Amino acid sequence: VAAIVLTLALAELAAHGFHGHARKLVVRSTPLRLTQSTAPARHHRSETPDGTSRVRHRHPVGKLRPPAQPPSSATTAASSPAQPAAPAPAQPAPAAPSPSTTVSGGS
């Protein structure tokens, strides 16, 4: 009986904080597959049997959200100089740079 009691006590200790993080139970990041549904960022809080709080990140995901509207065409500038010359109809003339244009490029 003593052995059983000792075993149960050790098991209890191990389950409830023997590792020094009894009140900081954190679930490691787990992989999500691309097929998972999209959900808003939120956190799920549940109560563990010993009353400690378990906070788990549920990252919003599965997917990245597309824009409300896809980009629309403005004026297409010249092709990249590294691009092979295409035997196609003449490219539209490069538009004059618009002063209200913002540049997106690698940074």
Place this chain on the structure above:
Amino acid sequence: VSIVEVSQTGATAAPETWEALGTTVVLRLDTWDRSRRAAGRRAVERELEAIDTAASRFRSDSELSRVNRAGGSWVPIGPLLRDALALALHAAQVTEGAVDLTLGRDLVELGYDRDWRELDAAGERRDRAGAPTGRESLEAWRLVELDDAPPSVRCPRGVMLDLGATAKALAADRAARAAAGAAGAGVLVAVGGDIAVHGPAPAAGWRIHVTDDHRSGADAPGQTVLIGSGGLATSSTSVRNWSLGNRRMHHILDPRDGLPVRSRWRTASVAAASCAEANIASTAAIVLVDDALRWLDQHRLPARLVDTDGEAQLVGGWPR
């Protein structure tokens, strides 16, 4: 120098440009009102300073540097770094590790160990003996633990976090939202070419020229598009280049070996519901190489990928 110009709505939209986060910031506010414009600028500056203090790998006093020095211990953090880390983990999850926040040490070993402006200004190019050896552990991001009560983080001993790309894009989103609120007007914020817009857009949309390098002018080779909301980001292997011995390096690493990715794409531009999501996808596209088009299409993300020969491929409804 401020350039006064006429926007598509007819209102003035003088862009403001300055340096922050190791890159160039462009702010466009769709209002004439000086006090509202000033309020918008202040809001952007506050957000950028906050993200720098929280998430810079190059500032020894940043919260992130404290985490990186913690040697596997739990570190209390503020809500902003918590959000930035959650986003970076989200990026790793949704890209299945193609965008990896645990590449900090690899970047340092490759010579990218300080703010890019300092490397650039000094004209310094690292030339160390020996070649980089590659990563010792794969998918360390799965071992990063983030807690909310109170906000704290623990990353495995020996792992150095780098939030560079996603933190910058998060800053753009936050700054655009804050500036729109402060100025009561439509706002575009570009942080190193990663663009977030918020509030009412000009009638035709915000006009954006996508190209290899954000420092290029609007007449550089590329394509001009219009967006009305969300964000647009571009990643490129043709910027932030340096030499290590005889090898040419760039800043987008392959998580599998910790070395600059050898991609068929030199530049990827993606539009998404936010700048952060666009940035995650544009970085992933470079890393995913042959899977990029399928992956982008699967996520219904409009994108323009330019290969190393300069050929552009469009996917997800990106306009021609």
